[in-house]
Amino acid sequence: MTFRIFSAAIAAGFVAAILITQIQALVTTPMIIKAETFETSSEGHDHATHDHNNGEEQVASDDPESEEWGPQDGLERHAYSFLANLVVGIGFSLLLIVGLTFEKKPHGTGRGILWGLAGFTVFTLAPNLGLPPELPTMPAADLTARQIWWSATVVLSATGLGLVIYGKLPLFKVLGFVLLTLPHVWGAPHSSGESDIPPELAAHFATSTIVLSALFWVMLGYFSSFAFNWLGEKQQKA
Numbered sequence: 001m002t003f004r005i006f007s008a009a010i011a012a013g014f015v016a017a018i019l020i021t022q023i024q025a026l027v028t029t030p031m032i033i034k035a036e037t038f039e040t041s042s043e044g045h046d047h048a049t050h051d052h053n054n055g056e057e058q059v060a061s062d063d064p065e066s067e068e069w070g071p072q073d074g075l076e077r078h079a080y081s082f083l084a085n086l087v088v089g090i091g092f093s094l095l096l097i098v099g100l101t102f103e104k105k106p107h108g109t110g111r112g113i114l115w116g117l118a119g120f121t122v123f124t125l126a127p128n129l130g131l132p133p134e135l136p137t138m139p140a141a142d143l144t145a146r147q148i149w150w151s152a153t154v155v156l157s158a159t160g161l162g163l164v165i166y167g168k169l170p171l172f173k174v175l176g177f178v179l180l181t182l183p184h185v186w187g188a189p190h191s192s193g194e195s196d197i198p199p200e201l202a203a204h205f206a207t208s209t210i211v212l213s214a215l216f217w218v219m220l221g222y223f224s225s226f227a228f229n230w231l232g233e234k235q236q237k238a
Contacts, residue, residue: 004231005097012097012223013089020089020216021082027212029077031205035135038196089216092119093224100225109225116221117214118161124213126157126180130188133209135202139193146189153183 096115100107127150134140156179163176195202 001101004228004235005094005101008097008224008227008231009090009093011227012093012220013086013091015223016093016216016219017082017085017089019219020212021078021085023212023215024081024085025078027208028205029081031201031208032136034201035137035197035205038137085216089220092123092217093220095119096221096224097228100228107225107229109222109229112221112223112225113218114221115225116217116219118165119221120214120217122154122157122161124210124217126183127153128206128210130184132206135197135205138195138197138202139191141189141191149183149186149188152186153188156180156183 096112096119099115100112103111130153131146131150140146160176160179160182163172163179165176167173167176
């Protein structure tokens with residue numbers, strides 16, 4: 001059973017990562033590249049207005065080694081995106097398959113898609129309601145504060161969704177809804193800094209990222225259940 005679970009998770013994560021990476025290259029990657037041009041132009045303006053008497057600071061800022069590393073456009077960026085999607089896809093597929101095996105219901109692909117939508121709700125939709133996806137050059141709140149809020153939101157959302165779906169008593173369902181709303185009543189940390197990126201571009205990127213994440217989770221749910229069932233049939237015939 002363990003081999004079957006891990007094999008199905010790897011297969012599902014691999015296929016979903018290939019597909020979503022190709023879609024990201026067409027949809028969100030151009031937005032990231034465009035946002036980076038705003039950062040470059042902003043830095044160029046800062047250098048132009050900088051006091052040229054500070055020679056040492058000027059040399060340090062122009063040193064390529066002092067710049068923050070990032071993947072180059074083209075194949076390198078595409079490869080890093082695929083690797084990131086692959087690792088995340090395998091991990092989430094593993095969670096979905098384990099959930100399917102513990103649920104005493106048929107493991108059809110439809111059920112897998114429902115589990116994928118549940119994963120999207122917990123890991124993407126709920127956190128993104130407070131912390132929407134941001135372009136790399138946009139100002140953000142303190143990293144530790146964001147991580148704490150994100151982790152708390154995921155835990156509370158998973159618990160709340162489980163109570164809403166599986167709770168047999170009305171009290172459990174009410175408690176589930178309370179847990180789902182609690183992180184947003186608490187409020188996510190935000191930065192007061194300003195960005196040179198147009199609001200329209202930021203909003204388009206956030207919306208596109210959430211939609212692609214939903215598609216990714218649906219694919220993970222479908223391929224996870226399909227691969228798990230297919231491997232089970234092969235083992236029975238062997």
